[in-house]
Amino acid sequence: MAKVALTPMQKRYAWHARMERMIKRHISRRDPEAEYSTQTELAHDLGITRTTLSNIFSGRQLPTLTMLARICVACNISADEVGQLVIALGEIE
Numbered sequence: 779m780a781k782v783a784l785t786p787m788q789k790r791y792a793w794h795a796r797m798e799r800m801i802k803r804h805i806s807r808r809d810p811e812a813e814y815s816t817q818t819e820l821a822h823d824l825g826i827t828r829t830t831l832s833n834i835f836s837g838r839q840l841p842t843l844t845m846l847a848r849i850c851v852a853c854n855i856s857a858d859e860v861g862q863l864v865i866a867l868g869e870i871e
Contacts (some may be wrong), residue, residue, distance in 0.1 A: 793866045794837035797846075800863070801835070804853035813853055824848050 784792065805820060806812040814820040821831040824845070833839035834849075841849065843864065850860045 789866075790840070791837050793863070794835065796866065797863055798835050800855055800859055801849060801853055804855075820849075820852060823852055 801820075804812055805814045805817060807815045814823075817831050817835070818828045821828040824831070826845070830839065834841050834845070846863060847860065849855075850863070
């Protein structure tokens with residue numbers, strides 16, 4: 779079966795879906811182990827607005843590599859996962 783090439787927009791949405799899955803497990807009101815209970819708390823720690831963070835999660839805005847690194851550090855995401863996100867981000871831009 780031939781592999782179908784994704785359009786740039788499809789790549790962008792796939793990247794955001796992957797990032798959102800990684801980050802959302804660290805933001806939960808119900809899980810006491812989660813680092814943050816709301817996106818607002820995470821955004822505050824990152825020094826950005828909740829709207830900006832929401833735009834990043836929803837695919838309306840791509841984060842800079844610096845912001846991506848800050849999000850991953852804040853959520854204790856492994857270096858391997860960060861590497862996968864950066865490689866995927868490079869394929870989009």
